[in-house]
Amino acid sequence: MYRDPVQSLETVVPSQAMRALRVGMIGIGTVGSGTFRVLARNHDQIAARAGRGIEIVIVAARNLARAAGIVGEGVALTDDAMRVATHPELDVVVEVAGGTGAARDWVLAAIAHGKHVVTANKALLAEHGGEIFEAARRHGVAVAYEGAVAVSIPIVKALREGLVANRIEWVAGIVNGTTNFILSKMRDEGLDFGAALAQAQALGYAEADPTFDIEGIDAAHKLTLLAANAFGMPLRFADVQAEGITALQGLDVACSEQLGFRVKLLGVARRREEGVELRVQPALVPAEHLMAHVNGSMNAVMVKGDASGVTMYYGAGAGSEQTASAVIADLVDVARLAGTPAAQRVPHLGFHAHAMNALEVLPRAAVRSAHYLRVPVHAAGGIEAVTAWLASQQVPVRRVTLAAPCAAGAQVLVLTEPMAQGALDLAVHALQSHPAVAGAVATLRVEMLEA
Numbered sequence: 540m541y542r543d544p545v546q547s548l549e550t551v552v553p554s555q556a557m558r559a560l561r562v563g564m565i566g567i568g569t570v571g572s573g574t575f576r577v578l579a580r581n582h583d584q585i586a587a588r589a590g591r592g593i594e595i596v597i598v599a600a601r602n603l604a605r606a607a608g609i610v611g612e613g614v615a616l617t618d619d620a621m622r623v624a625t626h627p628e629l630d631v632v633v634e635v636a637g638g639t640g641a642a643r644d645w646v647l648a649a650i651a652h653g654k655h656v657v658t659a660n661k662a663l664l665a666e667h668g669g670e671i672f673e674a675a676r677r678h679g680v681a682v683a684y685e686g687a688v689a690v691s692i693p694i695v696k697a698l699r700e701g702l703v704a705n706r707i708e709w710v711a712g713i714v715n716g717t718t719n720f721i722l723s724k725m726r727d728e729g730l731d732f733g734a735a736l737a738q739a740q741a742l743g744y745a746e747a748d749p750t751f752d753i754e755g756i757d758a759a760h761k762l763t764l765l766a767a768n769a770f771g772m773p774l775r776f777a778d779v780q781a782e783g784i785t786a787l788q789g790l791d792v793a794c795s796e797q798l799g800f801r802v803k804l805l806g807v808a809r810r811r812e813e814g815v816e817l818r819v820q821p822a823l824v825p826a827e828h829l830m831a832h833v834n835g836s837m838n839a840v841m842v843k844g845d846a847s848g849v850t851m852y853y854g855a856g857a858g859s860e861q862t863a864s865a866v867i868a869d870l871v872d873v874a875r876l877a878g879t880p881a882a883q884r885v886p887h888l889g890f891h892a893h894a895m896n897a898l899e900v901l902p903r904a905a906v907r908s909a910h911y912l913r914v915p916v917h918a919a920g921g922i923e924a925v926t927a928w929l930a931s932q933q934v935p936v937r938r939v940t941l942a943a944p945c946a947a948g949a950q951v952l953v954l955t956e957p958m959a960q961g962a963l964d965l966a967v968h969a970l971q972s973h974p975a976v977a978g979a980v981a982t983l984r985v986e987m988l989e990a
């Protein structure tokens with residue numbers, strides 16, 4: 540019997556019975572404040588997807604006055620991070636303070652007190668992850684760290700979930716935004732290393748100690764986590780061969796270009812018969828390869844699975860809300876650990892009964908984009924006629940030019956600014972009968988795919 544697949548879908552509402560997940564946060568700098576903003580902005584949607592609310596109830600901060608301005612009312616503040624780590628009423632501790640000294644103590648204390656931990660602290664996990672994950676195993680809690688690697692890219696989830704069926708053969712990534720920014724500036728603007736680093740620091744990409752970025756240590760931390768996920772191996776940070784970009788000369792960036800390559804700081808974890816290669820180093824990448832086009836502070840990770848083949852993931856490698864996106868995804872995962880209805884534990888269509896009718900599908904006429912038009916015209920002078928006509932019809936034009944001479948006669952090429960498809964259709968219909976037009980006008984949508 541035919542069953543309408545949409546009708547038969549279970550609709551999902553947040554469980555009334557599940558109390559909100561209670562969260563304590565240690566540190567409220569860039570990532571912590573971003574987490575507050577995103578949680579507040581998307582509160583209802585996140586709760587619906589998690590199956591329960593997510594409430595940050597206490598925050599440990601060094602500067603309480605500043606923190607008070609971020610967290611708003613109803614959130615307790617303390618300058619004692621250990622109080623948060625051991626707080627009896629919390630389900631989860633989010634550690635976004637950074638560092639590997641006190642942060643290790645807080646995380647181990649939280650685990651010992653039966654709390655799940657969410658952290659974006661790659662140095663902590665790369666260097667002390669063995670001890671931390673072992674403690675979590677003993678206490679039956681989760682340590683989630685999507686924000687520790689290439690923040691906005693859900694690469695940990697891709698490896699653990701989407702690619703779970705695969706034997707991973709290699710992972711390669713541009714996972715440090717600061718060095719990628721520096722390399723891009725050296726190439727595009729001919730800046731020397733020092734000037735490019737100063738710009739990266741001014742834009743807030745670099746770690747507090749930029750040595751971690753430019754010597755490849757930050758990338759090595761992330762590669763350690765990627766390799767452990769990809770190959771199920773222990774965290775072997777000390778074994779990563781890490782080389783940074785401080786010795787790289789601008790001349791070599793230019794000469795690589797001439798040979799058809801770009802220089803990128805790549806982290807590579809590759810399974811070989813004899814073992815696993817773990818290395819971070821500046822490397823030449825063919826200029827036409829997608830990786831060569833990952834520029835500025837952006838990150839990208841490629842994964843080769845035996846079944847999936849090569850897949851690639853691209854996104855911001857740093858940033859307040861970008862990291863918050865990953866931290867909150869981990870919180871939702873933790874929220875789903877207990878008693879969540881099946882439909883919320885695995886990917887599903889995400890219907891929420893209360894929101895089901897909120898989003899309409901736009902009709903074609905209302906879809907906005909830029910457009911490409913090719914207008915066959917009778918003779919020289921056609922370009923002026925078409926340009927004037929488009930202006931008279933108030934079609935927003937970005938560019939008009941003549942196609943390079945071709946057998947098909949004179950063709951005027953037009954790129955419009957974004958406009959509604961309905962308006963474009965009307966304009967093209969009318970343009971078709973303009974005396975200067977010699978044939979069918981071709982149109983295509985232009986998708987700028989802006990970031």
Ligand code: HSE
Nearest residue numbers: 715716717745746857
């Ligand atoms: N300093 C890091 C980078 C920030 O440049 O990628 C995010 O880990």
